[in-house]
Amino acid sequence: DIQMTQSPSSVSASVGDRVIITCRASQNIDFWLAWYQQKPGKAPKLLIYTASSLESGVPTRFSGSGSGTDFTLTISSLQPEDSATYYCQQSSSFAALTFGGGTKVEIK
Amino acid sequence: QLQLQESGPGLVKPSETLSLTCAVSGGSITSSSYYWAWIRQPPGKALEWIGSIYYSGTTYYNLSLKSRVTISMDTSRRQFSLKLTSVTATDTAVYYCASNGVGKRPLDYWGQGTLVTVSS
Numbered sequence: 001d002i003q004m005t006q007s008p009s010s011v012s013a014s015v016g017d018r019v020i021i022t023c024r025a026s027q028n029i030d031f032w033l034a035w036y037q038q039k040p041g042k043a044p045k046l047l048i049y050t051a052s053s054l055e056s057g058v059p060t061r062f063s064g065s066g067s068g069t070d071f072t073l074t075i076s077s078l079q080p081e082d083s084a085t086y087y088c089q090q091s092s093s094f095a096a097l098t099f100g101g102g103t104k105v106e107i108k
Numbered sequence: 109q110l111q112l113q114e115s116g117p118g119l120v121k122p123s124e125t126l127s128l129t130c131a132v133s134g135g136s137i138t139s140s141s142y143y144w145a146w147i148r149q150p151p152g153k154a155l156e157w158i159g160s161i162y163y164s165g166t167t168y169y170n171l172s173l174k175s176r177v178t179i180s181m182d183t184s185r186r187q188f189s190l191k192l193t194s195v196t197a198t199d200t201a202v203y204y205c206a207s208n209g210v211g212k213r214p215l216d217y218w219g220q221g222t223l224v225t226v227s228s
Contacts, residue, residue, distance in 0.1 A: 001171065034214035036155075043204055043218035044155065055216070087155055091212040095168040097145070097157040 002026050002090050006100035014108045019075040021103045023088035028068050032092035035064055035073045038102075039084045047086075048073065075105070083107050110135040110142075112205045112219035120199075120226050126192040130205030130219060137186050138163045143208050145215060146179060146190045148201040156201075160208075161188055195226045 003026035013019050023033065031051040036044035046055045048064035051071055061076045075082055088100040116128035130144070137144070146158040159169040161179045169177050178191040192199060202223050206215040 032212045036215075038155075043206075043221050044215070045218075046214050046216050049214040049216075089155075089214065091208070091214060094143070094208075094212050095160075096170070097160070097215075099155040099157065101154045 001096050002029060002093050002098050004088055004090055004098050004100040006086075006088055006103050008103060009101065010104040010106065012106045012108050013078050015078055015080060017078045019078050019082075019105060021073045021086055021088075021105075023066075023071045023073070023100050025069045025071075025090055025092075029090045029092035031067045032090055033064075033066070033071050034089045034091065035062075036087045036089065037082075037084045038087065044087060078105070078107065080107055110207055110217040112207065112217055114203060114205050114219045114222040116203075116222060116224070118223060118225060120195055120224060121228050122196055122226055123194055126190070126195050126199060126203075126224055126226070128190045128203055128205075128222065128224070129187045130189070131185075131187045132207075133186070137181065137188065138183050141209055143168075143210065144179075144181070144188045145206045145208065147204045147206055147215070149204070149221075150198070150201040153201075158190065158192075158203075197226050200224065200226045 005024045033051045035048040038044040052064045111133045113131045143160045145160040176193045181188045202221040204221045205219045207217045208215045
């Protein structure tokens with residue numbers, strides 16, 4: 001299986017800060033990477049797909065980049081409602097989907 | 109707009125079988141456009157894909173769970189199901205059903221999730 005490694009595991013930042021989360025795949029996944037936001041007690045919500053495509057309705061302060069094995073999710077100006085846990089997920093191996101370990105974003 | 113809803117017992121005894129169903133509305137479960145998936149999340153931990161089923165009945169399972177998992181589809185009831193045998197406390201989790209489009213698409217529709225606790 002393709003292993004997905006996220007860092008950091010948690011980050012605390014102030015409103016307006018830029019936050020960057022990284023995700024590394026154990027092998028080449030081209031651009032088959034998605035990012036999800038999960039708030040407590042809720043299902044994950046799709047933010048980004050194919051590494052850099054913004055899902056409809058998602059604020060433009062969220063952006064994704066990368067290809068191959070290294071990817072990033074950037075929140076350009078952190079807002080209070082962005083407090084959540086973020087997960088990356090590869091779909092290159094569609095018969096064996098895998099998620100990263102998650103990054104918890106907290107507001108200072 | 110697809111809508112997914114999980115249902116099933118919230119408490120299962122150790123060594124027994126966990127059984128959940130996911131009702132699909134707003135779209136056809138027999139569409140060739142979607143895979144139907146189960147994902148779980150132990151309390152305070154990360155998401156884990158359990159497996160997926162295609163409209164043809166083809167299934168794909170997480171290798172770590174494959175010996176205990178069966179995913180099936182009931183097209184007449186517009187639902188798909190999960191069975192996990194020989195459960196232990198480590199199977200305690202919120203279980204989600206979800207769907208993703210063919211062509212390596214992301215999981216873009218999710219149910220609300222249901223907590224299953226394994227305890228005697």
